[in-house]
Amino acid sequence: HTFEIIFIHDRGIIIDINPAFERRTGYTREEIIGKDALELFIIPEYKNVILNAMQNEVTLPYEVVVQLKDGSLMNVEIESRKIIVEGREARITGIRDISLQKKTELALKESEERYKRLSDITLDAIFIHKQGIVIDANQSLANMLGYNLDEIIGQNIIQMAVLPEYTQSVIDALKNEQTTPYEIQVRRKNGTLLFVELEARMVDYHGEWLRVTIARDISLRKETEKKLQENEQELDSFFSQSQDGFFIMRMDEAVDWSGRNDKEDLMEKIGDSLKLVKMNQAMKIQLGLGMINMTGKSLRSIFPWNEFIKTLMNTLFNAGTVSFETSEFRHGKSTIWIEGNYLALLDTNGFIRGCCGVRRDITERKLADEAIRIHNEELRKTNQELDNFVYRVSHDLKAPISSAKGLVNIARLETTRENIWQCLALIETSMNKLDTFIMDILDYSRNTRMAVEPALITFDELIDEVAGNTKYIQEARKVSISKNIINESEFYSDKRRLVFILNNIISNAIRFSDNLKAESYLKIDIQINASTAILSFEDNGIGIHPEHLNRVFEMFYRASESRAGSGLGLYIVKEAVEKLSGAVSVKSQPGK
Secondary structure, eight states, rough: OSSSSSEEEETTEEEOOOHHHHHOOOOOOHTTTSSHHHHBBGGGGGGGHHHHHHSSEEEEEEEEEEEEESEEEEEEEEEEEEEEETTTEEEEEEEEEEEEHHHHHHHHTHHHHHHHHHHHHOOOOOEETTTEEEEEEOOHHHHHHOOOHHHHTTTTHHHHBBBBHHHHHHHHHHHOOOOEEEEEEEEESSSSSEEEEEEEOOOOOOTEEEEEEEEETTTTTOOOOOOSHHHHHHHHHHHOOOOSSSEEEEEEEEEEETSSSSSSHHHHHHHOOOOEEEEOOHHHHHHHHHHHHHHTHHHHHHHHHHHSHHHHHHHHHSEEEEEEEEEOOHHHHHHHEEEEEEEEEEEEEEEEEEEEEEEOHHHHHHHHHHHHHHHHHHHHHHHHHHHHHHHHHHHHHHHHHHHHHHHHHHHHHOSSHHHHHHHHHHHHHHHHHHHHHHHHHHHHHHHOOOOOOOOOOOHHHEEEHHHTTTTTTTTGGGEEEEEEEESSSOOOHHHHHHHHHHHHHHHHHHHHHHTSSSSEEEEEEEEEEEOEEEEEEEESSOOOHHHHHHHTTTOOSSOSSSOOOOOOOHHHHHHHHHHOOOOOOOOOHHHH
């Protein structure tokens, strides 16, 4: 039981199907048996492709589009071979749904290029030879080299195609029975050159020990399945080469599951009695088992024996089949996402004899989906901030300019020096607002674009430096700044961003100090250890009303109109802190 649709047909007339056929196409067994598959669900433009492929004894995978019962289309990969059914020649065909793969790759903006390669690629060339003399070969070898097959069979392929500078490499590989891939350059019949990767092994071919070689165009990097020798070997090789994990498990004695009242206790016994019969390499990779031989191991020892696996097996035994999606910890490595489809194996009495399953690693798809989600969220936030930014910037830039222009017109009408100087003072105030706003915008831009450059930070010196820059703020003389720094370890961070953070918070404490209080203060407490730096700022300024607390870190939001400010300061603080993998919060009450 696999993800693939499998059916047997005679020149297109369907003889038998597997359960997946009904599940994936929407047709029932009664609707499909005896019907012509080419007429029923094959898209017309692909009929000739399939008819041509059916001329071969065995077809390597190729892609077409089929139409399901509900009219929807499905991209599939097909491979088939001839078999004998009840004394007559027929054909077994496997269909794999590749629609999800195409959709995921399209979402990652790589599908057009990736699937163009898949559609244009030639299948890997496979040939069997004895010391270079070709005994048998597939059509892909002829296509790759530009010859007819009858021109290749019986010829020395080394002399025919391999460039002289690579000949010794091929001879050495033959002599040493090398199995690891290596690269050479070959010449096609028309004289053009082609780089290929060769991978070979020795096989028993009709009682003679020969060498089978796969030649792969390394510019396309398309893997191929090795040529199969016998029907059972072909099926085994199919699963062994599959990217999906495949397993079969059986029990020595079948279990009558239906109608049992002791299913919980029975499940515990099944956990020990259900033993692995077969597992392919992809399954081992999924479980992180490497080359460990797991044959004969129990269900309990292969999978984590937890509530998920018990519930999964309970559903499987009740329904006969189960599909699921879950995350698993790969032994010794990491967490991966698995999409699975299990089938219960029954004996002639309908008792549970075992199960088989196909599991696909969908970690990349999950990561891609998550990356798209995060990207879309960031894009949404960016667009929202950009709209707000453009609106507020244009407004806040125009306001002081309009004010200054108005004051210039008033100054032209004034006749006394005193009134003109007063207008100039007001113009200067507007220009200072504009200058402050532009500096805040520059700080925002730098924080967004600058890479984090860690350096050793000495907070004592950094605070004095920032505090010194605030001495010209009108209220600065009324605010006493004290600091308490407990430094258990050296601290490394981005100095430029820390200056943003300290400058905005200290200047805010000064600007929003309470003129009605006898003494205004800002207390800075810094605690540094090997893993964390906590900076606390406490002042006794005018405070913030509770309704504003959850918005003070928004772009252009101002909790008070009683003091000048761009509304960017605390937003920049939050963005800078997050760039340094930190967090910022505020507690306040009006007047405190």
